[in-house]
Amino acid sequence: MSGIPSPPVNSLNGLCNALGLISRSNTPEALFARLSKTLYKLVDKQPIALYRRSPSGELRLTYCYPADSGITSCRQLLVFCSMDELLASGCQYYVLEGEHGVWGYIGHPSAPPNEALHWINIVVDIAAQRLRLLKAEHMAQRQQGLKARRRLLSHDIKRLTSLEDCLQRHGHSWCDIFQADGIALAHKDKLYCFGESPERHLVLQQIGHLYTQTNLDSTLELDGDCQGGLAAPLSMAGHQLGWLLIFRRQPAVSFTASAAPDVPFSFWLPVEASMVLELADDLAVAITALEVVHVNRQLRKTNQRLESLAHSDLLTRCWNRYYTEHVIETLCVSNTTCAVSMFDIDDFKGINDTYGHAVGDNILREVADLATQTLRSNDHLGRWGGEEFIVIIADATQNEGVCIAKRLCRYIEQHAFSIPEPVTISAGLTTLQPGESPHSLLERVDKGMYLAKAAGKNQVMIC
Numbered sequence: 370m371s372g373i374p375s376p377p378v379n380s381l382n383g384l385c386n387a388l389g390l391i392s393r394s395n396t397p398e399a400l401f402a403r404l405s406k407t408l409y410k411l412v413d414k415q416p417i418a419l420y421r422r423s424p425s426g427e428l429r430l431t432y433c434y435p436a437d438s439g440i441t442s443c444r445q446l447l448v449f450c451s452m453d454e455l456l457a458s459g460c461q462y463y464v465l466e467g468e469h470g471v472w473g474y475i476g477h478p479s480a481p482p483n484e485a486l487h488w489i490n491i492v493v494d495i496a497a498q499r500l501r502l503l504k505a506e507h508m509a510q511r512q513q514g515l516k517a518r519r520r521l522l523s524h525d526i527k528r529l530t531s532l533e534d535c536l537q538r539h540g541h542s543w544c545d546i547f548q549a550d551g552i553a554l555a556h557k558d559k560l561y562c563f564g565e566s567p568e569r570h571l572v573l574q575q576i577g578h579l580y581t582q583t584n585l586d587s588t589l590e591l592d593g594d595c596q597g598g599l600a601a602p603l604s605m606a607g608h609q610l611g612w613l614l615i616f617r618r619q620p621a622v623s624f625t626a627s628a629a630p631d632v633p634f635s636f637w638l639p640v641e642a643s644m645v646l647e648l649a650d651d652l653a654v655a656i657t658a659l660e661v662v663h664v665n666r667q668l669r670k671t672n673q674r675l676e677s678l679a680h681s682d683l684l685t686r687c688w689n690r691y692y693t694e695h696v697i698e699t700l701c702v703s704n705t706t707c708a709v710s711m712f713d714i715d716d717f718k719g720i721n722d723t724y725g726h727a728v729g730d731n732i733l734r735e736v737a738d739l740a741t742q743t744l745r746s747n748d749h750l751g752r753w754g755g756e757e758f759i760v761i762i763a764d765a766t767q768n769e770g771v772c773i774a775k776r777l778c779r780y781i782e783q784h785a786f787s788i789p790e791p792v793t794i795s796a797g798l799t800t801l802q803p804g805e806s807p808h809s810l811l812e813r814v815d816k817g818m819y820l821a822k823a824a825g826k827n828q829v830m831i832c
């Protein structure tokens with residue numbers, strides 16, 4: 370050890386132990402504690418203070434040793450508002466070099482013993498190296514975490530119902546990975562938020578500015594009221610879909626932010642910005658998938674509506690003639706057991722003539738509603754034309770069909786319509802014969818209906 374001064378206090382052994390402990394520290398906090406303790410001994414028990422630059426540019430005391438030390442009584446260590454003040458103070462300080470520039474400053478009020486300087490530099494260097502390694506490990510863990518969440522998001526894509534749903538499912542983990550307080554997603558004219566973000570109107574204002582950005586390949590750090598926010602564009606095939614914004618109220622104390630006075634303060638490390646971009650890429654895929662699902666859903670609804678319009682009668686909403694004919698043809702082909710009834714509202718012309726066409730229309734609607742209520746769930750009602758309807762009574766024998774048709778007659782007769790006199794119907798009823806054609810079936814049931822009219826109306830006639 371010729372040329373190297375002996376450590377001023379303790380034994381060389383003690384110093385080696387301290388260096389070993391520093392280089393084995395598992396957290397930045399444990400590292401600062403060991404570093405400060407070692408320095409404290411090397412500088413004859415002067416209080417040790419650690420400074421980092423705050424977003425507003427001040428140097429801020431972030432750690433001191435001993436905790437109850439005279440730091441509070443040692444005004445010298447407390448007063449720095451800027452790097453200049455630290456330089457002018459006469460305090461002895463050492464630079465902790467981070468990967469992206471100065472990480473922080475550690476110091477004490479007055480010069481150390483001469484023989485300690487060499488050892489102090491070694492201790493600080495080893496501590497800075499350990500800090501960089503811890504940071505690298507920590508980032509690797511977070512990157513792994515992000516990979517896992519990205520896989521989960523891509524598995525989840527089919528199940529997502531909305532961006533709101535996406536944020537609820539994943540927001541918490543994303544905040545964990547990015548050590549963030551809140552997340553916002555801007556898509557079209559909507560803003561979805563998770564966790565703690567700046568006030569909505571402030572975020573919306575920022576997004577207004579962001580949409581004027583043309584560079585869709587990189588992140589942007591927000592400032593002003595949204596300081597601590599990082600925005601990443603959501604884009605797909607060159608199309609701007611929206612923005613992902615991640616908010617930090619404070620820089621993550623242990624690892625992020627550059628403390629060098631000439632470098633603009635940053636809440637986010639470059640590697641974190643790349644991670645946010647990766648997540649933004651996945652979200653752009655999720656948004657596109659959601660849009661496809663939405664368009665499909667709309668198409669399905671439109672198709673269903675078109676289909677139902679093609680099948681139903683506009684006035685009464687029961688099957689129209691076209692569809693009723695189609696169902697009867699199918700029944701005949703498949704030789705299904707069923708009863709069929711055709712009914713006609715009695716003296717409907719008189720109702721129209723006395724109360725007007727609009728009242729007539731209402732009665733037609735009400736009769737259709739009443740008939741639908743009387744029928745069983747697998748029976749069907751179709752409007753055959755004018756005031757004539759067809760009832761298909763599924764799986765019914767003639768007797769069962771008659772019971773249902775009679776019940777319908779009574780139900781309508783007893784119902785209080787908007788006109789003073791009762792409304793009645795006359796019905797024919799028949800069952801489908803094996804191998805019978807639709808024409809023969811309809812002719813028979815029509816005949817039954819006219820027989821019911823001829824027999825005095827308001828009744829069912831079997832044929």
Ligand SMILES: Nc1nc2c(ncn2[C@@H]2O[C@H](COP(=O)(O)OP(=O)(O)OP(=O)(O)O)[C@@H](O)[C@H]2O)c(=O)[nH]1
Pocket residue numbers: 684713714715716717718719721725726727728729730733754755756822
């Ligand atoms: N309000 C309204 N009336 C309709 C509609 N379709 C047909 N009608 C009327 O229904 C009436 C049917 O009259 P008719 O065929 O003479 O039979 P009716 O008066 O019911 O006499 P019966 O069949 O012997 O009981 C006609 O006046 C048609 O104009 C409709 O959609 N709305």
